[in-house]
Amino acid sequence: MLAAVEPLLEVRGLSKNFGGVQAIQDLSFIVKPKSIKGFIGPNGAGKTTVYNVISGIIPPTCGQIYFQGQKITGLKPYRIAELGLVRTFQNIQLFHTMTVLENVMMGRHIRSRSGFFASSLRLPAMRAEERRIREQALETLAFVGLQDKAQAAASSLPLGHQRLLEIARALATEPKLILLDEPAAGLNTRETSQLAELIFQIRNRGIALMIVEHDMELVMDVSDEIMVLEYGRKIAEDIPRNIQSDPKVIAAYLGEMETQSDAEAQEY
Amino acid sequence: MIKRVWKVIEQFHFLLFCLLVLSLPLILRRFEAGDYYLSVLVLAGISSIVVIGLNLLMGYAGQISLGHAAFFGLGAYSSGIVTIRYGLSPWLGFALSIGLNAVVAYILAEPILKLKGHYLAMATLGLGMIFLTLFSNLAITGGSEGLSVAKLSILGYVLNSRELKEVNYYYFTWSIALLLMHLALNLVNSRVGRALRAIHASEIAAHSIGVDIAKFKTQVFVISAVYAGVAGSIFAHYSTFLCPPDFGLTQSIRLLTMGVIGGMSSIWGAVLGAAILTMLPQLLDVFAEYDILVYGLVLILAIIFMPQGMSQKISLGWEKLTGQGSQGS
Amino acid sequence: MKFADQLLQYLINGITNGGIYALIALGFTIIYKSTDIINFAQGEFVMLGAVFMSTLYNRAHLSLPVSFGFSVLAVAAVGILMEVLMIHPLRDGSVISQIMATIGASIFFRGSVMLIWGRNDLFVPFFSCGQPYRFFSAIFDRQYVWILVIALISMGVLHLFYEKTTHGKAMTACSANKKASMLVGINVQTMVILSFGLSAALGAVAGGVLAPFGMKYDSGVTFGLKGFCAAIVGGLGNNVGAMVGGFVLGVVEELGAGLISSNYKNALSFCILLAVLLIRPQGILFIRSGERV
Numbered sequence: 001m002l003a004a005v006e007p008l009l010e011v012r013g014l015s016k017n018f019g020g021v022q023a024i025q026d027l028s029f030i031v032k033p034k035s036i037k038g039f040i041g042p043n044g045a046g047k048t049t050v051y052n053v054i055s056g057i058i059p060p061t062c063g064q065i066y067f068q069g070q071k072i073t074g075l076k077p078y079r080i081a082e083l084g085l086v087r088t089f090q091n092i093q094l095f096h097t098m099t100v101l102e103n104v105m106m107g108r109h110i111r112s113r114s115g116f117f118a119s120s121l122r123l124p125a126m127r128a129e130e131r132r133i134r135e136q137a138l139e140t141l142a143f144v145g146l147q148d149k150a151q152a153a154a155s156s157l158p159l160g161h162q163r164l165l166e167i168a169r170a171l172a173t174e175p176k177l178i179l180l181d182e183p184a185a186g187l188n189t190r191e192t193s194q195l196a197e198l199i200f201q202i203r204n205r206g207i208a209l210m211i212v213e214h215d216m217e218l219v220m221d222v223s224d225e226i227m228v229l230e231y232g233r234k235i236a237e238d239i240p241r242n243i244q245s246d247p248k249v250i251a252a253y254l255g256e257m258e259t260q261s262d263a264e265a266q267e268y
Numbered sequence: 269m270i271k272r273v274w275k276v277i278e279q280f281h282f283l284l285f286c287l288l289v290l291s292l293p294l295i296l297r298r299f300e301a302g303d304y305y306l307s308v309l310v311l312a313g314i315s316s317i318v319v320i321g322l323n324l325l326m327g328y329a330g331q332i333s334l335g336h337a338a339f340f341g342l343g344a345y346s347s348g349i350v351t352i353r354y355g356l357s358p359w360l361g362f363a364l365s366i367g368l369n370a371v372v373a374y375i376l377a378e379p380i381l382k383l384k385g386h387y388l389a390m391a392t393l394g395l396g397m398i399f400l401t402l403f404s405n406l407a408i409t410g411g412s413e414g415l416s417v418a419k420l421s422i423l424g425y426v427l428n429s430r431e432l433k434e435v436n437y438y439y440f441t442w443s444i445a446l447l448l449m450h451l452a453l454n455l456v457n458s459r460v461g462r463a464l465r466a467i468h469a470s471e472i473a474a475h476s477i478g479v480d481i482a483k484f485k486t487q488v489f490v491i492s493a494v495y496a497g498v499a500g501s502i503f504a505h506y507s508t509f510l511c512p513p514d515f516g517l518t519q520s521i522r523l524l525t526m527g528v529i530g531g532m533s534s535i536w537g538a539v540l541g542a543a544i545l546t547m548l549p550q551l552l553d554v555f556a557e558y559d560i561l562v563y564g565l566v567l568i569l570a571i572i573f574m575p576q577g578m579s580q581k582i583s584l585g586w587e588k589l590t591g592q593g594s595q596g597s
Numbered sequence: 598m599k600f601a602d603q604l605l606q607y608l609i610n611g612i613t614n615g616g617i618y619a620l621i622a623l624g625f626t627i628i629y630k631s632t633d634i635i636n637f638a639q640g641e642f643v644m645l646g647a648v649f650m651s652t653l654y655n656r657a658h659l660s661l662p663v664s665f666g667f668s669v670l671a672v673a674a675v676g677i678l679m680e681v682l683m684i685h686p687l688r689d690g691s692v693i694s695q696i697m698a699t700i701g702a703s704i705f706f707r708g709s710v711m712l713i714w715g716r717n718d719l720f721v722p723f724f725s726c727g728q729p730y731r732f733f734s735a736i737f738d739r740q741y742v743w744i745l746v747i748a749l750i751s752m753g754v755l756h757l758f759y760e761k762t763t764h765g766k767a768m769t770a771c772s773a774n775k776k777a778s779m780l781v782g783i784n785v786q787t788m789v790i791l792s793f794g795l796s797a798a799l800g801a802v803a804g805g806v807l808a809p810f811g812m813k814y815d816s817g818v819t820f821g822l823k824g825f826c827a828a829i830v831g832g833l834g835n836n837v838g839a840m841v842g843g844f845v846l847g848v849v850e851e852l853g854a855g856l857i858s859s860n861y862k863n864a865l866s867f868c869i870l871l872a873v874l875l876i877r878p879q880g881i882l883f884i885r886s887g888e889r890v
Contacts, residue, residue: 561708
C-alpha cells in the first residue's frame with residue numbers, strides 16, 4: 001500500500017498578499033489520506049484565508065496546491081469540490097430557504113447529472129436519479145443524527161444542528177477531504193463531544209479532515225497532527241502532545257489561552 | 269370523504285387546471301361578449317409564458333431583469349420580419365425567435381450575470397433600453413412606424429381568421445402556455461430547480477459544494493429569454509401589428525409586476541399574476557382614467573403586504589382549508 | 598457653421614444637460630449611500646418639481662422665485678413621505694422588492710399627476726427674457742445660463758452641507774458605517790429621512806430650472822434614466838463621481854448625437870452605462886468608494 005503514503009493534499013510555498021499585507025507567507029504542508037489534521041493559530045493568523053485559497057475562492061499570490069497529485073491552483077471552486085475537496089464555513093452557509101433534506105440533497109449535486117432537458121421532461125432516468133439522491137441524502141442525515149429533522153426548514157434549526165447539517169451536506173458530496181472551519185464554535189460541551197465522535201466516524205469512512213478550531217481540547221483530542229500558524233507563517237507542525245509543549249506555540253498562544261481559560265473558568 | 273376530494277384535487281391540480289383552461293371557451297361562448305373575454309385571456313396566456321420564464325430567473329435563481337421586454341420584442345420582431353419581409357413560413361419565424369433569443373441571451377448572460385443586485389438591475393434596464401432604441405430606429409423593424417404581421421396559418425388554414433378567431437387562437441396560445449408551464453413545474457422540482465434555489469440562497473455555499481454557478485445562471489437566463497421569445501412570436505401573429513413602445517421599459521415593468529403580484533418563487537404565481545394584471549384593467553372600466561395610479565398603488569401595496577405574492581397566500585389558505593401542511597408549488 | 602463652432606455648440610449644450618444630469622445623479626447617490634437602494638422614482642421628483650412650480654406660479658400667482666422655492670420644499674416633503682410610508686417598512690426586504698417598490702412609487706406619481714393635471718405640458722416663463730448670449734460663435738440660451746448657475750450653486754450648497762453641518766457629517770458617517778454611527782448616537786433613521794428629502798429637493802431643483810421648457814406627467818422617466826446612467830458612470834455612492842458623471846454623460850451624449858445620429862442618442866447613454874458596469878463597475882473615477890459589486 002505504497003499509495004497510502006502519497007499525500008492527499010499538498011500545499012507548496014503558498015503566499016497570499018492583500019494589498020500590502022502578507023496574510024500567508026510561504027506555507028507548505030501535506031494532509032495524508034484518512035488523517036485528521038488540526039490547524040490552529042491565534043485570531044487573525046490567516047487560517048480562513050488558507051481555506052479560501054485551497055478551496056479556490058481566492059487565488060494565491062504564489063505557490064502551488066496539489067490534490068491527489070493533481071494541481072488544483074487556479075481551478076474554480078466547483079471543480080475543486082468535484083475532485084473531492086469540500087469545506088464548511090465559520091459563519092455557517094446553509095441554503096436557508098430550503099428544507100434540511102434539500103440542503104443535503106444539494107450535496108449530491110455534483111454526483112448526479114440530470115440537466116435542464118431531462119429535468120423539465122421528467123425522463124425516467126431523471127426520476128430514478130432523483131429517488132437515489134433522496135435516499136442517499138436521508139442516509140447521510142441519519143449518519144449525523146438529523147434524520148428526524150429532514151422536513152424542517154434549515155433556518156429553523158438550532159446552531160448546533162446547523163453545523164451538523166453543513167457537515168452532512170459536505171459529506172453528501174462524497175469527499176476525500178473536508179476542511180472544517182471552527183465546527184465547534186457556539187456548541188456546548190455535550191454537543192462538542194458528539195462532534196468529536198462524529199469526526200472520528202467520518203475518518204473511519206476513509207475521509208480525511210482538516211480542522212480549524214479554537215477549542216483546544218477538541219483539537220488535541222481528535223487530531224493526528226497539528227499545524228500552528230502565526231501571522232501567516234507556520235511556526236510548528238507535530239503530534240498534539242509535542243505541540244502542547246512547544247515553546248514557540250505557547251508563546252504565540254499565551255494571551256489567547258489565558259482568555260480562553262478565563263472564559264472557561266467563568267462558565268463553570 | 270371530503271379529505272379524499274382534497275387529496276385528489278391536490279394530486280391532479282395541474283390536470284384540473286388544464287381542464288379548466290380548455291373548457292373556458294365553452295362557458296364563455298354563452299356570453300355575448302365571450303369573444304372579448306377570450307381575447308383578454310389570449311393576452312393573459314401570452315403574458316403567462318413570459319412571466320413563467322421571468323420567475324424561473326428571478327424567483328428561483330434570484331437574478332433580476334428589468335429588460336425582459338427586449339426578449340419579448342426580439343421574438344415578436346423575428347416572427348414579423350421572417351413572415352412579412354421575407355415571406356417565409358411563420359414556423360420559421362418561431363424557430364428564429366427561439367434560436368435568436370437563445371443565442372443573444374447566451375452571449376449576454378456571462379458578462380451581465382456577473383453583476384449582482386442593483387447593478388444587475390441597472391445593466392438589464394440598460395440592455396432593455398438599447399434594444400428599444402434598435403426596435404424604434406432600424407429599417408427592418410419598421411422603426412417607430414411599426415410593422416404589420418400576417419395572421420397565423422397552419423397548412424393553409426388561417427388560425428385567427430374572422431370567425432372562430434378568438435377560440436382558435438385561445439387554444440393555440442394556451443396549449444403552448446400549458447406545455448411550457450408543465451416543463452417549468454417539472455424543472456423547479458428537480459436537481460436543476462434545487463440548484464437554482466441554492467444559488468439564490470447562498471452563492472458561496474453553492475460554489476463550495478460544486479455548483480457551477482455561471483453555467484446555471486446562463487442556462488436559466490437563456491431559458492427565460494426563450495420563453496419570452498415564444499410569447500413574442502405568439503403575440504406578433506395575434507396583434508398583427510408591432511410598435512416599439514410595446515417592448516420598452518413599461519412592458520418590462522408590467523411583466524415584473526405580474527411576477528410580484530402572483531408570487532415570484534412560484535410557477536403558478538406567474539400564471540396567476542399574468543391573469544390578474546391582464547384581466548383587471550380590461551374588466552373594470554372604472555380603471556380607465558385611474559389605471560396608472562391604481563397600478564402603481566397595487567404594486568406598492570403588494571410588495572409591502574404580500575411580499576411572497578398571491579400564490580403563497582392561496583397555498584396557505586389551501587393548507588388551512590384541508591387541514592394539512594403539505595407542498596404547494 | 599464651421600466644424601469647430603459646431604463642436605463648441607455641442608459642448609455648451611452638453612455641459613448644460615450635464616448640469617441637470619449631475620443634479621439627478623446626486624439624488625440617486627444620496628439615497629443609495631444612506632439606504633443601499635436605487636430610487637427609480639428619482640426622475641419623478643424632477644417632474645413633480647416642474648409641475649408644482651408651474652401650479653404655484655400659474656394658479657397661486659406667486660412670483661417665480663417663490664414658486665421655485667416652495668415647489669422644492671413640497672417635493673422634499675413628498676420624498677420624506679415616500680421614505681416613511683414605503684421605504685421604511687421595506688428596509689429589510691430583498692433587493693428585488695425594494696426596486697419594485699420604488700418603481701411602484703414612480704408609477705404612482707405619474708398616475709397622480711396625470712389624474713390631477715392632465716396629459717398636457719405645463720410651463721412657466723423663462724427666468725429672464727432677452728436675446729441669447731453669444732459665446733464666440735455659439736449660442737448660449739439665457740435659460741441655459743440659469744440652469745448651469747443654479748445647478749452649480751446647488752452642488753456648492755450640498756458640498757457645504759456635507760462638510761460644515763453636523764447633520765451632513767452625520768450622514769457621511771452613516772453611509773460609511775451604520776452600526777458605528779448608531780453606537781456614537783446618530784439616529785440613522787433621521788439620516789435616511791433627511792437623505793430622501795435632500796434627494797427629492799435636488800430633483801425638484803432640476804425640475805424647476807427645466808420647467809420653462811414644459812413638463813408633463815411622464816417627462817420624468819427619461820431624466821431619471823439619464824441621471825441614473827450618470828450616477829453609475831461616476832461610480833455609484835460617490836458625490837463627486839455623480840457630478841463628474843453627469844457632465845461627462847451630458848457632453849458625450851450631445852457630441853454623439855451631433856456627430857453620429859440623434860436617433861441613437863438614448864442608446865448611447867445606455868451603451869456607456871453598460872460599458873461602465875461591465876468594465877469598471879466602480880465608475881470612471883479613480884476614487885475608492887468602498888462599494889461591493
